Amino acid sequence: MESLPGLHITLTPQGVMALKPPASEAAQQVKDVEHRSPIEVFLSGLQSVGSWKGFLGYAAAAGFVVWIGLFTNTSYLLVAAMLIAPFAGPAMNVAIATARGDRHLLQRSLLRYFAALAVTIVVAGALSLILRQEVTTSLMNQTSTVSAVAVLLPLVAGAAGALNLVQSERSSLVSGASVGMLVAASLAPPAGLVGMASAMGRWDMAMNGVFVLLLQLVGINLSASLLFRTYGLSAQGARYNRGKRWVSLSASAATVVALAGLLTWQFSTSPDLQRSSRSQRAAAEIQKVMNGSGLGELVEANVRFTATDIKGQNTLLGSVYVQRPIGATLSSEEIRSRVTRAIQTRLQQQGNVTPLIDVSVLDPPPRQ
Template sequence: MRQLIIQVPRGHGDTVINIAKSLDAQNLAEFAAHNGEDEAIDVVILHVSNHKVDPLLAKLQDLPKLHITLIPSAVIPLQPPASEAPEQVKDVETLSPIEVFLSGLQSVGSWRGFLAYAAVAGIVVWIGLYTNTTFLLVAAMLIAPFAGPAMNTAIATARGDYQLLWRSLLRYFVALAVTILTTWTLSLILRQEIATSLMIANSQVSAVAVFLPLAAGAAGALNLVQSQQNSLVSGAATGMLVAASLAPPTGIVGMATAIGRWDMVTDGIFLLLLQLCGINLSASLLFRVYGLSTQGTRYQRGKKLVTRLAWIITVIALSLLLTWQFINSPYLERSTIAQQANAELQNVVKQVDLAKLVESNVRFTRPNIEGENTLLCVVYVQRQQGVTASAGEIRSRLTQAIQTRLNREGFNVTPLVDVIVLEKG
């Protein structure tokens, strides 16, 4: 339920009451008053369900000198008998489209605080990546102001609002630029020369990377359209989910630029573009499902052409990014391929049946060796009971079998395998 305070010239209050009753408004009150210009007015206080806010505003629109105060928080109008109170409060609805849109406009506010948060997020993500401290990356996700512009871009796409769209995109890319510049500057000042292990781990792209922004966009849109009482997940959590797909690659781009690791820069930029397209596609579609359209009450600047063009550009960009990802295998699928290679490696050890697997680590090496995609496989095994072959023979046979399997499966890698046979003391 939403509370609205309606001010109209004296004599029009009954019209407001009748319109509100037709939309099942509750706890209505009307009284005479004077406004700031000492004009006689009627003031009506009413409570109406969320999904009827837009229809109510549409029916009131033609009244002269109409002033509306919409209270953007849930209210609980109670009516007699008191025994029905539990039934009266359990009906929880999604927000009205006008509220979702206006909240997006309100968030496009001061630049000073926005840029300050982007810079602070850059400092925190740099410390996390530089010191290999994972929880600092989580802190940076909470601070980073990327979720707001990303979700406003989706709102603008659903609404067909060109002005909000370009302002949201501008804020998005400015925030990314500030964070990248911050991490780049810190790496230069501290004379960083090599990539840290956390940078390497977070820069590797998975074949299923597109699912994260799609899920983040859907979660963000759901959070914005749900009423406070019906939201099972906090806004901070969904905002962090959006930032989780943006903060680490942003920091990596700045730090990798400072140390000249252009392969990692390419990975980071790919991820940033993939996140924006994925978030915009899923979130804007969900906003349309929940009623955001190009034209609405007290909103006339939306254009269907803008919505269609934004969707076409988003889908084309997402398709090009995914095509680039899969035709350059394994360059932008290293995380997934490393996991698949590890599974094949473990199967080989079982099939050869000379030793039991203790542990295996499979990862791509970052130094670029021209013409090769070097996959480093370190395998720890323990000889099977009753096997009399020497450690050297076990090592040789397993190494050859693993390399043969990985080459045969078409991973397009150069496998460097190190088998270590552990002996009982």
């Protein structure tokens, strides 16, 4: 058919149920669902591109919504921004281009990815400048807090996005919108944070956001491109030229190098990019101190890194509640002083933190 002049082919990829007699085997035949072919995966990725105006319009809308959410500490607005943000399409197309070795698609997808991020960042930053925001909110602080296991989210999101694209419509149990939200979940809030923090001159928070955005792109690209290759999307095709092998290998190598570089950056600048994990570790150390001190029973310990940028220190703020042991001869003030010194000494041994610990000694009610 390719030799026919003026040939036009229209594909209508609708799910169908191909059944054959006998009728008793219909249930088994329906359960036999094939995944999409490599050309279908590629074309479905291209269909998600859309026009520049609509694409950037959604990015700007996501910037408005994520700014309102971060500014007013309204978490459900961050969920709304994740649904609006158009980051999932370019991120998955980067993975398709990497597996396929398509340099043109790779360049165009990266351009759209960073263009959307730039629009969201600029909108959020402009709103902070216009309204003269000077104080960070608690939701901004939470968004800027990075965990040591932050790399797992983009790896899972990339795999989920790739699975959604390779599975047929009737085989997928998860909607495309849900998968797109999972991909955007790790992109929309940090993008808004970068804009707001930059407008306020909080470059430490802005750098945390930039780190998360880069980590998401390379993590999603690594897991998604590997899954696409598993399902047959490669630089070599039986019926058409899908791309160049050297482009695929170069993009994959660059992804691995970038991911290694980001992880090196994360673990070499402790605790800046590990604050969530370091806070949990500090709470565990406080539990160990109290178990071995004999000065009382630990009731609760709340530990977090503060948002206040005190030059030359990483402030670890802790509120510790201790129950005074029955029959203790030491005064509450002496117990408080000894527990505070013991906890601060233990936490300082963890390295590069300034622990500010407030210990409250609580007396149990007298026994009847």
